[in-house]
Amino acid sequence: MISVTVFSRHYILVLFAEGGPNPDSNLNLAQILERCKAVHMPKSTIEAALKPAEKSKPVSQHMLEARGPGGCLLLIEVLTDNTLRTTCEIKHLLRKNGWMMSDKVSNTFDRKGVLAVLGKNLSMEQALELAIEAGAEDVTETSDEEEQSLLQFTCDMAALRKVRVSLTDLGMQITSAGLEYVPRTLTPLNQDQLESASSIIDILNDCPYVVRIWDNIEAES
Numbered sequence: 001m002i003s004v005t006v007f008s009r010h011y012i013l014v015l016f017a018e019g020g021p022n023p024d025s026n027l028n029l030a031q032i033l034e035r036c037k038a039v040h041m042p043k044s045t046i047e048a049a050l051k052p053a054e055k056s057k058p059v060s061q062h063m064l065e066a067r068g069p070g071g072c073l074l075l076i077e078v079l080t081d082n083t084l085r086t087t088c089e090i091k092h093l094l095r096k097n098g099w100m101m102s103d104k105v106s107n108t109f110d111r112k113g114v115l116a117v118l119g120k121n122l123s124m125e126q127a128l129e130l131a132i133e134a135g136a137e138d139v140t141e142t143s144d145e146e147e148q149s150l151l152q153f154t155c156d157m158a159a160l161r162k163v164r165v166s167l168t169d170l171g172m173q174i175t176s177a178g179l180e181y182v183p184r185t186l187t188p189l190n191q192d193q194l195e196s197a198s199s200i201i202d203i204l205n206d207c208p209y210v211v212r213i214w215d216n217i218e219a220e221s
Helices: 009-019 027-038 043-055 083-096 124-134 157-169 191-205
Strands: 060-067 073-080 109-118 138-143 149-155 174-183 187-189 210-215 217-219
Touching: 060 083, 073 083, 073 191, 083 191, 109 157, 124 138, 124 149, 124 157, 149 157, 157 174, 174 210, 187 191, 191 210, 191 217
Parallel strands: 187 217
Antiparallel strands: 060 073, 073 210, 109 149, 109 174, 138 149
């Protein structure tokens, strides 16, 4: 997958919409604030993102769906005060770049709890043992933007808090945790198709209404 998370005022807004502005009762918001602190984001920057979000006019959250080269799929999470306008703008961007709006894309993704922890030179056998002990369904190897080795644990949505506590108790350093859309199958793309996908994802991420994008893309072997 090559999807990108946008941490911005819009991301804070969607967390507010999902669970309110109180991190004590909004797990996702609390986790984002923890991630900000973990990367030493200044308190003033965090407060600057929270303050206008608290005063913003009502917005609604929507999931738009797109299909691109090789049959690859995108789920585009948007937050807007004008659904029709935003949908038209996204549709225009997609068509302009050879993509199209689609439907039933979300049926090919599952909503899961996803936790990333530092690899700590663990073997996959050890990681699988940790997953079983913590109550996770699966674990895969991945890396962050700085090419730091990570283990990605996947679990049922309702088990996210329990798995997070279990992994912490087992001595794992969690770098992120939250609910994500996980593709049931991946679509292999060649180099040209990958470049097209990366390009449209960059373009969509520049759109002020887009909060997050999920995909089912992998590089062709």
